[in-house]
Amino acid sequence: MSTAAPILLTPGPLTTSARTRQAMMVDWGSWDDRFNQLTASLCEQLLAIVDGAASHHCVPLQGSGTFAVEAAIGTLVPRDGKVLVLINGAYGKRLAKICQVLGRDFSTFETAEDEPTTAADVDRLLQADAAITHVALIHCETSTGILNPLPEIAQVVAGHGKRLIIDAMSSFGALPIDARQVPFDALIAASGKCLEGVPGMGFVFARKEALAAAAGNSHSLAMDLHDQHSYMVKTGQWRFTPPTHVVAALHEALLQYTEEGGLPARHQRYADNCQALLDGMTQLGLRSFLPEAIQAPIIVTFHAPKDPRYQFKEFYERVKAKGFILYPGKLTQVETFRVGCIGHVDPAGMRAAVQAIAEVLREMEVLDI
Numbered sequence: 001m002s003t004a005a006p007i008l009l010t011p012g013p014l015t016t017s018a019r020t021r022q023a024m025m026v027d028w029g030s031w032d033d034r035f036n037q038l039t040a041s042l043c044e045q046l047l048a049i050v051d052g053a054a055s056h057h058c059v060p061l062q063g064s065g066t067f068a069v070e071a072a073i074g075t076l077v078p079r080d081g082k083v084l085v086l087i088n089g090a091y092g093k094r095l096a097k098i099c100q101v102l103g104r105d106f107s108t109f110e111t112a113e114d115e116p117t118t119a120a121d122v123d124r125l126l127q128a129d130a131a132i133t134h135v136a137l138i139h140c141e142t143s144t145g146i147l148n149p150l151p152e153i154a155q156v157v158a159g160h161g162k163r164l165i166i167d168a169m170s171s172f173g174a175l176p177i178d179a180r181q182v183p184f185d186a187l188i189a190a191s192g193k194c195l196e197g198v199p200g201m202g203f204v205f206a207r208k209e210a211l212a213a214a215a216g217n218s219h220s221l222a223m224d225l226h227d228q229h230s231y232m233v234k235t236g237q238w239r240f241t242p243p244t245h246v247v248a249a250l251h252e253a254l255l256q257y258t259e260e261g262g263l264p265a266r267h268q269r270y271a272d273n274c275q276a277l278l279d280g281m282t283q284l285g286l287r288s289f290l291p292e293a294i295q296a297p298i299i300v301t302f303h304a305p306k307d308p309r310y311q312f313k314e315f316y317e318r319v320k321a322k323g324f325i326l327y328p329g330k331l332t333q334v335e336t337f338r339v340g341c342i343g344h345v346d347p348a349g350m351r352a353a354v355q356a357i358a359e360v361l362r363e364m365e366v367l368d369i
Protein backbone atom coordinates (compact mmCIF):
# COMPACT_ATOMS: atom_id res chain seq x y z
CA MET A 1 0.00 0.00 0.00
CA SER A 2 1.45 3.32 -1.04
CA THR A 3 1.75 6.11 1.48
CA ALA A 4 2.39 8.68 -1.28
CA ALA A 5 -1.31 9.50 -1.91
CA PRO A 6 -3.22 11.38 0.80
CA ILE A 7 -4.47 8.93 3.39
CA LEU A 8 -7.72 9.56 5.23
CA LEU A 9 -7.20 8.55 8.84
CA THR A 10 -10.87 9.19 9.53
CA PRO A 11 -13.67 6.74 10.33
CA GLY A 12 -15.45 7.11 6.99
CA PRO A 13 -15.25 8.36 4.40
CA LEU A 14 -11.92 6.59 4.46
CA THR A 15 -9.12 5.59 2.14
CA THR A 16 -10.30 3.13 -0.50
CA SER A 17 -8.25 1.03 -2.90
CA ALA A 18 -7.74 1.99 -6.54
CA ARG A 19 -9.68 -1.16 -7.47
CA THR A 20 -12.70 -0.03 -5.46
CA ARG A 21 -12.62 3.44 -6.98
CA GLN A 22 -12.18 1.94 -10.44
CA ALA A 23 -15.39 -0.07 -9.99
CA MET A 24 -17.31 3.21 -10.09
CA MET A 25 -16.28 3.91 -13.68
CA VAL A 26 -19.34 2.07 -15.03
CA ASP A 27 -22.85 3.48 -15.33
CA TRP A 28 -25.53 0.96 -14.35
CA GLY A 29 -29.24 1.09 -15.15
CA SER A 30 -31.40 0.36 -12.14
CA TRP A 31 -33.50 -2.08 -14.22
CA ASP A 32 -30.44 -3.92 -15.44
CA ASP A 33 -30.51 -7.57 -14.38
CA ARG A 34 -26.80 -7.55 -13.77
CA PHE A 35 -27.15 -4.63 -11.38
CA ASN A 36 -29.92 -6.41 -9.51
CA GLN A 37 -27.70 -9.47 -9.27
CA LEU A 38 -24.99 -7.24 -7.85
CA THR A 39 -27.38 -6.04 -5.12
CA ALA A 40 -28.52 -9.59 -4.33
CA SER A 41 -24.95 -10.83 -4.15
CA LEU A 42 -24.01 -7.90 -1.93
CA CYS A 43 -26.79 -8.66 0.54
CA GLU A 44 -25.85 -12.33 0.61
CA GLN A 45 -22.19 -11.55 1.30
CA LEU A 46 -23.04 -8.99 3.97
CA LEU A 47 -25.30 -11.44 5.81
CA ALA A 48 -22.60 -14.11 5.65
CA ILE A 49 -20.24 -11.85 7.61
CA VAL A 50 -22.53 -12.18 10.67
CA ASP A 51 -23.70 -15.73 9.81
CA GLY A 52 -27.18 -14.27 9.64
CA ALA A 53 -28.69 -15.87 6.52
CA ALA A 54 -31.01 -18.20 8.46
CA SER A 55 -32.28 -15.61 10.91
CA HIS A 56 -32.07 -12.17 9.31
CA HIS A 57 -32.78 -10.25 6.11
CA CYS A 58 -30.31 -7.70 4.82
CA VAL A 59 -32.16 -4.53 3.86
CA PRO A 60 -30.00 -1.95 2.06
CA LEU A 61 -30.97 1.70 2.17
CA GLN A 62 -29.84 4.78 0.25
CA GLY A 63 -28.12 7.46 2.32
CA SER A 64 -25.53 7.82 5.05
CA GLY A 65 -25.37 5.66 8.16
CA THR A 66 -27.79 7.79 10.16
CA PHE A 67 -30.49 7.22 7.54
CA ALA A 68 -30.25 3.47 8.16
CA VAL A 69 -30.27 3.90 11.96
CA GLU A 70 -33.33 6.10 11.75
CA ALA A 71 -35.03 3.68 9.38
CA ALA A 72 -34.31 0.73 11.69
CA ILE A 73 -35.79 2.46 14.72
CA GLY A 74 -38.76 3.83 12.77
CA THR A 75 -39.52 0.46 11.19
CA LEU A 76 -38.81 -2.00 13.99
CA VAL A 77 -39.95 -0.14 17.09
CA PRO A 78 -43.76 -0.07 17.13
CA ARG A 79 -45.32 3.32 17.76
CA ASP A 80 -46.28 2.25 21.29
CA GLY A 81 -42.84 0.75 22.00
CA LYS A 82 -40.24 2.18 24.37
CA VAL A 83 -36.51 2.28 23.71
CA LEU A 84 -33.77 2.21 26.34
CA VAL A 85 -30.87 4.10 24.74
CA LEU A 86 -27.39 3.36 26.08
CA ILE A 87 -25.12 6.37 25.73
CA ASN A 88 -21.41 7.00 26.14
CA GLY A 89 -20.76 9.40 23.31
CA ALA A 90 -22.16 11.46 20.47
CA TYR A 91 -23.62 8.59 18.44
CA GLY A 92 -25.54 7.28 21.45
CA LYS A 93 -26.94 10.79 21.90
CA ARG A 94 -27.95 10.72 18.24
CA LEU A 95 -29.93 7.50 18.85
CA ALA A 96 -31.88 9.28 21.56
CA LYS A 97 -32.45 12.26 19.26
CA ILE A 98 -33.81 9.93 16.59
CA CYS A 99 -36.30 8.41 19.06
CA GLN A 100 -37.33 11.91 20.11
CA VAL A 101 -37.84 13.14 16.54
CA LEU A 102 -39.75 9.99 15.57
CA GLY A 103 -41.98 10.29 18.63
CA ARG A 104 -40.96 6.93 20.08
CA ASP A 105 -41.01 6.82 23.86
CA PHE A 106 -37.48 6.33 25.24
CA SER A 107 -35.29 6.57 28.30
CA THR A 108 -31.54 7.03 28.36
CA PHE A 109 -28.71 5.61 30.41
CA GLU A 110 -25.51 7.58 30.10
CA THR A 111 -22.03 6.69 31.32
CA ALA A 112 -18.84 8.72 30.97
CA GLU A 113 -17.18 8.72 27.56
CA ASP A 114 -14.43 6.44 28.85
CA GLU A 115 -16.80 4.04 30.60
CA PRO A 116 -18.46 1.16 28.74
CA THR A 117 -22.07 0.33 29.53
CA THR A 118 -22.15 -2.99 31.38
CA ALA A 119 -24.53 -5.93 31.12
CA ALA A 120 -25.27 -5.46 34.85
CA ASP A 121 -26.40 -1.87 34.15
CA VAL A 122 -28.76 -3.11 31.45
CA ASP A 123 -30.08 -5.89 33.67
CA ARG A 124 -30.88 -3.40 36.42
CA LEU A 125 -32.50 -0.92 34.03
CA LEU A 126 -34.70 -3.56 32.42
CA GLN A 127 -35.80 -4.85 35.80
CA ALA A 128 -36.77 -1.34 36.84
CA ASP A 129 -38.91 -0.51 33.80
CA ALA A 130 -41.19 -3.14 32.31
CA ALA A 131 -42.42 -0.70 29.62
CA ILE A 132 -39.11 -0.94 27.74
CA THR A 133 -39.52 -3.02 24.59
CA HIS A 134 -36.19 -2.31 22.84
CA VAL A 135 -32.61 -1.55 23.85
CA ALA A 136 -30.42 0.49 21.49
CA LEU A 137 -26.65 0.21 21.76
CA ILE A 138 -23.63 1.62 19.95
CA HIS A 139 -21.10 -1.20 19.52
CA CYS A 140 -17.99 0.93 18.92
CA GLU A 141 -18.75 4.52 19.96
CA THR A 142 -16.76 6.29 17.26
CA SER A 143 -16.72 9.62 19.06
CA THR A 144 -13.95 8.16 21.26
CA GLY A 145 -13.25 4.63 19.94
CA ILE A 146 -14.67 2.90 23.04
CA LEU A 147 -15.94 -0.64 22.68
CA ASN A 148 -19.16 -1.60 24.48
CA PRO A 149 -19.57 -5.27 25.57
CA LEU A 150 -22.11 -6.32 22.94
CA PRO A 151 -22.33 -10.12 23.54
CA GLU A 152 -22.92 -9.74 27.29
CA ILE A 153 -25.51 -6.97 26.82
CA ALA A 154 -27.27 -8.95 24.09
CA GLN A 155 -27.67 -11.95 26.41
CA VAL A 156 -29.18 -9.82 29.16
CA VAL A 157 -31.58 -8.12 26.73
CA ALA A 158 -32.70 -11.50 25.36
CA GLY A 159 -32.98 -12.90 28.91
CA HIS A 160 -35.54 -10.17 29.65
CA GLY A 161 -37.42 -10.99 26.43
CA LYS A 162 -36.58 -7.56 24.98
CA ARG A 163 -35.31 -6.59 21.50
CA LEU A 164 -31.85 -5.27 20.72
CA ILE A 165 -30.96 -2.67 18.08
CA ILE A 166 -27.22 -2.39 17.44
CA ASP A 167 -25.51 0.50 15.73
CA ALA A 168 -22.41 -1.33 14.50
CA MET A 169 -21.56 1.37 11.99
CA SER A 170 -17.85 1.56 12.72
CA SER A 171 -17.28 -2.04 13.87
CA PHE A 172 -19.13 -4.24 11.39
CA GLY A 173 -16.77 -6.18 9.17
CA ALA A 174 -13.80 -5.76 11.52
CA LEU A 175 -15.03 -6.91 14.92
CA PRO A 176 -16.69 -10.32 15.09
CA ILE A 177 -20.47 -10.46 15.62
CA ASP A 178 -22.21 -13.81 15.19
CA ALA A 179 -25.98 -13.60 14.71
CA ARG A 180 -26.29 -17.23 15.88
CA GLN A 181 -24.90 -16.30 19.30
CA VAL A 182 -25.76 -12.62 19.68
CA PRO A 183 -29.53 -12.14 19.53
CA PHE A 184 -30.60 -8.88 17.86
CA ASP A 185 -33.60 -7.49 15.98
CA ALA A 186 -31.48 -5.03 14.00
CA LEU A 187 -27.81 -4.46 13.32
CA ILE A 188 -26.95 -1.40 11.30
CA ALA A 189 -23.83 -0.56 9.32
CA ALA A 190 -22.83 1.25 6.12
CA SER A 191 -20.82 0.97 2.94
CA GLY A 192 -18.03 3.42 3.73
CA LYS A 193 -16.63 2.01 6.98
CA CYS A 194 -14.71 -1.21 7.73
CA LEU A 195 -15.71 -2.83 4.44
CA GLU A 196 -13.77 -0.02 2.76
CA GLY A 197 -16.43 0.91 0.23
CA VAL A 198 -17.44 4.48 -0.49
CA PRO A 199 -20.17 6.27 1.50
CA GLY A 200 -23.74 6.40 0.19
CA MET A 201 -25.67 3.41 1.48
CA GLY A 202 -26.45 1.81 4.79
CA PHE A 203 -27.83 -1.64 5.47
CA VAL A 204 -29.82 -3.20 8.28
CA PHE A 205 -29.80 -6.86 9.24
CA ALA A 206 -33.34 -7.25 10.47
CA ARG A 207 -34.57 -10.39 12.23
CA LYS A 208 -37.00 -12.03 9.82
CA GLU A 209 -39.96 -12.28 12.22
CA ALA A 210 -39.43 -8.73 13.49
CA LEU A 211 -39.38 -7.34 9.95
CA ALA A 212 -42.47 -9.33 8.96
CA ALA A 213 -44.31 -7.87 11.95
CA ALA A 214 -43.21 -4.31 11.19
CA ALA A 215 -45.65 -3.40 8.42
CA GLY A 216 -47.16 0.01 9.06
CA ASN A 217 -44.81 0.97 11.91
CA SER A 218 -42.80 3.47 9.91
CA HIS A 219 -43.55 7.17 10.07
CA SER A 220 -41.93 7.63 6.68
CA LEU A 221 -42.28 6.24 3.19
CA ALA A 222 -38.64 6.49 2.14
CA MET A 223 -37.32 5.14 5.44
CA ASP A 224 -39.67 2.14 5.67
CA LEU A 225 -37.45 -0.94 5.71
CA HIS A 226 -40.43 -3.29 5.60
CA ASP A 227 -41.55 -1.71 2.35
CA GLN A 228 -38.01 -1.54 0.98
CA HIS A 229 -37.54 -5.24 1.67
CA SER A 230 -40.95 -6.35 0.31
CA TYR A 231 -40.36 -4.44 -2.91
CA MET A 232 -36.89 -5.90 -3.32
CA VAL A 233 -38.16 -9.44 -2.76
CA LYS A 234 -40.93 -8.88 -5.34
CA THR A 235 -38.90 -7.14 -8.04
CA GLY A 236 -35.21 -7.68 -7.29
CA GLN A 237 -34.88 -3.90 -7.51
CA TRP A 238 -34.38 -1.05 -5.09
CA ARG A 239 -37.65 0.82 -4.38
CA PHE A 240 -36.29 4.21 -5.40
CA THR A 241 -33.20 5.27 -7.38
CA PRO A 242 -30.33 3.07 -6.16
CA PRO A 243 -26.86 4.44 -5.41
CA THR A 244 -25.53 2.39 -8.33
CA HIS A 245 -21.88 3.42 -8.15
CA VAL A 246 -21.79 2.92 -4.40
CA VAL A 247 -23.22 -0.58 -4.79
CA ALA A 248 -20.66 -1.45 -7.47
CA ALA A 249 -17.82 -0.09 -5.33
CA LEU A 250 -18.98 -2.01 -2.27
CA HIS A 251 -19.26 -5.20 -4.31
CA GLU A 252 -15.67 -4.75 -5.46
CA ALA A 253 -14.55 -3.87 -1.92
CA LEU A 254 -16.15 -7.10 -0.67
CA LEU A 255 -14.19 -9.14 -3.22
CA GLN A 256 -11.02 -7.64 -1.76
CA TYR A 257 -12.30 -8.25 1.76
CA THR A 258 -12.63 -11.95 0.94
CA GLU A 259 -9.25 -12.06 -0.82
CA GLU A 260 -7.63 -10.48 2.23
CA GLY A 261 -9.01 -13.29 4.41
CA GLY A 262 -12.38 -11.90 5.51
CA LEU A 263 -13.10 -10.64 8.98
CA PRO A 264 -10.15 -12.21 10.86
CA ALA A 265 -7.65 -10.66 8.42
CA ARG A 266 -9.40 -7.28 8.38
CA HIS A 267 -9.53 -7.30 12.19
CA GLN A 268 -5.84 -8.19 12.41
CA ARG A 269 -4.75 -5.45 10.01
CA TYR A 270 -6.74 -2.84 11.93
CA ALA A 271 -5.40 -4.16 15.26
CA ASP A 272 -1.86 -3.91 13.84
CA ASN A 273 -2.62 -0.40 12.58
CA CYS A 274 -3.91 0.59 15.99
CA GLN A 275 -0.86 -0.86 17.77
CA ALA A 276 1.56 0.84 15.37
CA LEU A 277 -0.26 4.12 15.99
CA LEU A 278 -0.33 3.76 19.79
CA ASP A 279 3.34 2.70 19.94
CA GLY A 280 4.46 5.59 17.75
CA MET A 281 2.37 8.24 19.48
CA THR A 282 3.45 7.01 22.94
CA GLN A 283 7.06 7.42 21.83
CA LEU A 284 6.25 11.03 20.91
CA GLY A 285 4.79 11.53 24.38
CA LEU A 286 1.17 11.77 23.18
CA ARG A 287 -1.37 10.05 25.44
CA SER A 288 -4.45 8.20 24.26
CA PHE A 289 -7.74 9.03 25.98
CA LEU A 290 -8.91 5.44 26.54
CA PRO A 291 -7.16 2.58 28.35
CA GLU A 292 -6.16 -0.17 25.89
CA ALA A 293 -8.62 -2.69 27.40
CA ILE A 294 -11.65 -0.74 26.13
CA GLN A 295 -10.03 0.72 22.99
CA ALA A 296 -11.49 -0.68 19.74
CA PRO A 297 -9.00 -0.92 16.86
CA ILE A 298 -11.10 1.52 14.83
CA ILE A 299 -10.22 5.04 15.91
CA VAL A 300 -8.01 6.42 18.68
CA THR A 301 -8.61 9.63 20.63
CA PHE A 302 -5.45 11.43 21.76
CA HIS A 303 -5.13 14.22 24.28
CA ALA A 304 -4.03 17.38 22.51
CA PRO A 305 -0.66 18.79 23.61
CA LYS A 306 -1.10 21.43 26.33
CA ASP A 307 1.42 23.81 24.75
CA PRO A 308 -0.36 27.06 23.71
CA ARG A 309 1.44 26.88 20.35
CA TYR A 310 -0.72 23.84 19.53
CA GLN A 311 -3.85 24.73 17.55
CA PHE A 312 -5.80 21.88 15.97
CA LYS A 313 -6.54 23.77 12.74
CA GLU A 314 -2.88 24.52 12.04
CA PHE A 315 -1.83 21.04 13.14
CA TYR A 316 -4.45 19.52 10.82
CA GLU A 317 -3.41 21.64 7.83
CA ARG A 318 0.28 20.88 8.29
CA VAL A 319 -0.29 17.12 8.67
CA LYS A 320 -2.59 17.26 5.63
CA ALA A 321 0.20 18.89 3.61
CA LYS A 322 2.30 15.83 4.44
CA GLY A 323 -0.40 13.53 3.06
CA PHE A 324 -2.52 12.50 6.06
CA ILE A 325 -6.00 13.66 7.02
CA LEU A 326 -6.71 13.57 10.76
CA TYR A 327 -10.01 14.03 12.59
CA PRO A 328 -10.96 16.57 15.26
CA GLY A 329 -11.84 15.40 18.76
CA LYS A 330 -15.51 15.09 19.73
CA LEU A 331 -15.23 15.51 23.50
CA THR A 332 -16.58 18.51 25.30
CA GLN A 333 -14.53 18.27 28.51
CA VAL A 334 -10.98 17.75 27.22
CA GLU A 335 -9.18 18.90 24.09
CA THR A 336 -8.40 15.92 21.87
CA PHE A 337 -7.89 14.86 18.28
CA ARG A 338 -8.60 11.51 16.66
CA VAL A 339 -6.73 9.22 14.30
CA GLY A 340 -8.59 6.44 12.48
CA CYS A 341 -7.06 2.96 12.03
CA ILE A 342 -9.49 1.80 9.34
CA GLY A 343 -9.44 2.03 5.56
CA HIS A 344 -7.01 0.88 2.89
CA VAL A 345 -3.96 1.52 5.03
CA ASP A 346 -1.43 -0.76 6.73
CA PRO A 347 0.93 -0.44 9.74
CA ALA A 348 3.66 1.08 7.54
CA GLY A 349 1.14 3.79 6.58
CA MET A 350 0.35 4.37 10.25
CA ARG A 351 4.05 4.70 11.09
CA ALA A 352 4.41 7.22 8.26
CA ALA A 353 1.49 9.17 9.73
CA VAL A 354 3.14 9.21 13.16
CA GLN A 355 6.35 10.44 11.50
CA ALA A 356 4.40 13.26 9.82
CA ILE A 357 2.77 14.19 13.16
CA ALA A 358 6.19 14.26 14.85
CA GLU A 359 7.62 16.55 12.14
CA VAL A 360 4.65 18.90 12.35
CA LEU A 361 4.80 19.20 16.14
CA ARG A 362 8.51 20.00 15.82
CA GLU A 363 7.77 22.62 13.13
CA MET A 364 5.10 24.15 15.37
CA GLU A 365 7.59 24.10 18.26
CA VAL A 366 5.12 22.22 20.40
CA LEU A 367 7.54 20.94 22.95
CA ASP A 368 5.59 19.84 25.96
CA ILE A 369 4.76 16.34 24.76
Ligand SMILES: Cc1ncc(COP(=O)(O)O)c(C=O)c1O
Nearest residue numbers: 064065066067091142167169170
Ligand atom coordinates in the same frame (compact mmCIF):
# COMPACT_ATOMS: atom_id res chain seq x y z
C1 LIG B 1 -21.29 4.58 15.50
C2 LIG B 1 -21.81 5.45 14.41
N1 LIG B 1 -23.13 5.58 14.25
C3 LIG B 1 -23.65 6.36 13.31
C4 LIG B 1 -22.85 7.05 12.42
C5 LIG B 1 -23.52 7.97 11.46
O1 LIG B 1 -23.17 7.81 10.22
P1 LIG B 1 -23.32 8.98 9.12
O2 LIG B 1 -22.46 10.13 9.52
O3 LIG B 1 -22.80 8.22 7.94
O4 LIG B 1 -24.74 9.32 9.01
C6 LIG B 1 -21.45 6.93 12.51
C7 LIG B 1 -20.55 7.65 11.60
O5 LIG B 1 -19.35 7.60 11.67
C8 LIG B 1 -20.92 6.12 13.53
O6 LIG B 1 -19.60 5.99 13.69
